[in-house]
Amino acid sequence: MRVVVATAEHAVDVESWAHRARRGKRPLSRCYGPAPVSEQARQALEIVRKRAPNAAPTVGLVLGSGLGGLAERVQDATIIEFADLPGFPVPSVEGHAGRLVLGTLAGKQVACLQGRVHLYEGHSPQTVVPMIRTLSLLGCATLIATNAAGALDPDATPGSLMLITDHINMQSGNPLVGPNDEAFGPRFPAMDRAYDAELAQWLREGAKTLGIALREGVYLATLGPTFETPAEIRAFGVMGANAVGMSTVPEVIVARHAGMRVAAVSVLTNLAAGLSKEDLSHEQTLHYSALAADDLQKLIIGLLAKL
Ligand code: HPA
Numbered sequence: 077m078r079v080v081v082a083t084a085e086h087a088v089d090v091e092s093w094a095h096r097a098r099r100g101k102r103p104l105s106r107c108y109g110p111a112p113v114s115e116q117a118r119q120a121l122e123i124v125r126k127r128a129p130n131a132a133p134t135v136g137l138v139l140g141s142g143l144g145g146l147a148e149r150v151q152d153a154t155i156i157e158f159a160d161l162p163g164f165p166v167p168s169v170e171g172h173a174g175r176l177v178l179g180t181l182a183g184k185q186v187a188c189l190q191g192r193v194h195l196y197e198g199h200s201p202q203t204v205v206p207m208i209r210t211l212s213l214l215g216c217a218t219l220i221a222t223n224a225a226g227a228l229d230p231d232a233t234p235g236s237l238m239l240i241t242d243h244i245n246m247q248s249g250n251p252l253v254g255p256n257d258e259a260f261g262p263r264f265p266a267m268d269r270a271y272d273a274e275l276a277q278w279l280r281e282g283a284k285t286l287g288i289a290l291r292e293g294v295y296l297a298t299l300g301p302t303f304e305t306p307a308e309i310r311a312f313g314v315m316g317a318n319a320v321g322m323s324t325v326p327e328v329i330v331a332r333h334a335g336m337r338v339a340a341v342s343v344l345t346n347l348a349a350g351l352s353k354e355d356l357s358h359e360q361t362l363h364y365s366a367l368a369a370d371d372l373q374k375l376i377i378g379l380l381a382k383l
Contacts, residue, residue, distance in 0.1 A: 113202055114257040116163030117209035123161055124176070124214060128154035131178040133187035135383060136211035136336070137376070138327055140192060140223035143343065143365055144173050146181070146373050147190040153179035158191075163206025165199055167191045170358070182380035187211050194322050196300035201249035201326045208330040209260060218275070218383060219331040220376060221340040224361045225295060225321035226303070226348035228313050232291060234347070234360075235367040237375065239279050239292040240340040241271055243325050244317055247299050251326040252333055261333035270332050275339035275379065282378035288371045293318025295342060297325035306350025320348055339379065343368040 124131065131154060139146055147153075158164035158174040167174045173191040180186070189207055193199050211219065225238070232238070256263040276292075283290035296312050298304065300322035304312070312320055319342050331338050345364035346356060354360065 113163060113205035113254075114209055114260065116206040117213055120161040120163055120206060120210040121213045124156065124178070124210065127156055128178045131185065131187070131214065133178060133185045133211070133214050133216050134218065135184055135186045135380060136208070136214075136216035136219045136331075137186055137188040138192055138219065138221040138324070139188055139190050140221070140323060140343075140365070143222045143224070143369055143372060144190040145369050146376060147173075147175070147177040147188040149373065149377075150177050150179035150181050150186060150188060153177050161210070163210075165193045165203050167193050168197050169194065170362070182377045184380045184383060186380070187214055187216055192323060192327070194300060195247055195249065195326070196322055201247065201251040202254060203251075204326040205251050205330050208327055208336075209334060212260065212331070212334040212336060216336065218337045218339070219327070220379065221324050221327055221338065222372060222376070223295075223321050223324045223340070223342050224345045224365045225319040225342040226309075226346050226356070227344040228309060228318050228320065228348050228351070229291070229293070230347060230351050232344045232347065234345055235364045236344050237283070237288065237290050237368060237371060238295075238319050238342045238344055239276055239290050240295045240319075240324070240342060241276060241292050242294045243270060243328065244294060244296040244312075244315060245325045245329075246312075247297050247325060249326075251330050261335060265329075265333040267329070267332060270328055270338060272337040272339060275337060278379055278382045279339060279341065279375060282375055282382070286371075286374050286378060288375055290375070291318070291344070295324065295340070296320045298322055303356040304349045309348045309350050312348075319344060341372060341375065343372060
């Protein structure tokens with residue numbers, strides 16, 4: 077195994093990556109190397125190609141807690157269990173099925189990750205890499221992510237939706253740590269436009285047309301599995317967060333590294349810790365995400381139709 081040491085030398089590598097990539101050459105740096113997670117993605121791609129030879133998805137969807145229902149609406153579906161795909165970890169949490177669903181939704185070929193894994197299940201951040209890279213290898217240029225989150229804005233109604241415009245990673249890990257695979261993207265990818273402005277605008281317009289209230293703001297990801305303390309929520313508010321959850325950020329990082337356009341929407345299933353008298357629980361998350369599922373599905377179908 078090669079050990080990568082972070083030094084100022086990496087600043088030079090960024091230049092050489094971009095420069096050599098433009099000339100179709102491999103980077104010179106020794107911080108690039110074979111990534112096992114990419115190999116798993118390539119193996120998973122082979123299996124998907126065999127099981128769904130006609131699938132040519134252009135949009136990947138990550139369906140969060142209790143939001144997997146959208147996958148049921150996929151037409152001419154081919155369903156592949158995560159257990160059959162190298163590098164696709166099987167979720168252990170209720171509300172997460174663990175299936176890749178390929179087919180047509182709103183006239184677009186899609187690949188849905190029905191259920192996701194979370195770092196609190198004991199996975200490293202790198203665990204999400206093969207799944208997202210498989211979507212990229214399949215041809216998905218866009219990733220639409222959904223999740224359940226707690227609202228920091230006290231006037232948010234449980235069951236309402238929030239467009240994610242940016243994120244704060246408080247998970248103390250990054251899925252791109254390790255050897256960089258330059259076939260997907262650069263060593264130091266930018267995250268300043270992680271959430272695509274045009275997709276966000278289409279979601280705003282779609283929500284208006286459909287009469288769906290769509291808040292917007294910054295999503296902050298914690299490691300979990302504990303819900304936050306009220307003091308943490310106050311601190312996150314000062315940091316600029318509007319919603320808090322335990323997912324999505326790793327997938328978005330890997331997707332952006334691979335050059336995918338990203339849109340993400342949270343279902344605000346509760347007011348965050350300290351903002352309401354209601355006890356926080358996963359049952360509450362599933363209850364309110366089920367209530368919001370219909371609006372969220374309509375919103376995403378509207379977005380797919382525009383793509
Ligand atoms: N905190 C973290 N994750 C969540 C919450 C919350 O309040 N609600 C749903 N997922």
